[in-house]
Amino acid sequence: MITRTYIIPAALTLILAFSLYQMLKPEPGAMQLLAADIYVVDGDTIRVGDDSIRLDGFNTPETRFAACERERAMGIAARDRLQDLLNTASEIRMVLTLTRSGTPARDKYRRLIGRLLLNGQDVADVLITEGYAEPYTGGQRRSWCQGSETS
DSSP, X not given: OOOHHHHHHHHHHHHHHHHHHHHHSOOTTEEEEOGGGEEXXXXXXXXXXXXXXXXXXXXXXXXXXXXXXXXXXXXXXHHHHHHHHHHHOSOEEEEEOBOTTSSBOBOTTSOEEEEEEETTEEHHHXXXXXXXXXXXXXXXXXXXXXXXOBO
């Protein structure tokens, strides 16, 4: 007959093992990267190998198709800040957004969608806090050219 003295430690061991597994199991769509693996296209788009990835949760000014010089300058600043953040990060993690079927989600331009975590912090939060980006969850984007002439 099993006594209570064995049941409680066994149950605690199982709970601890399950908790540890939950903490250490790989997150679906997650991957570790090196800064050298990443090409920064602009402040909210990167390329890893042949894959273009739209960073989720924020929008930065355009560099290539800017509507005015002010937007282009702000876009270059956002791109350069993202590159600086990558260059100084000790841990870089990409978490792709997955569809219900488990395949990577894509935007209307066929880019993968994901979140970039640097040292455990979402780069969206950093760029928004520092003023290089604004929160974005889809829909109409605001103009970065208010108060300036278009080029």
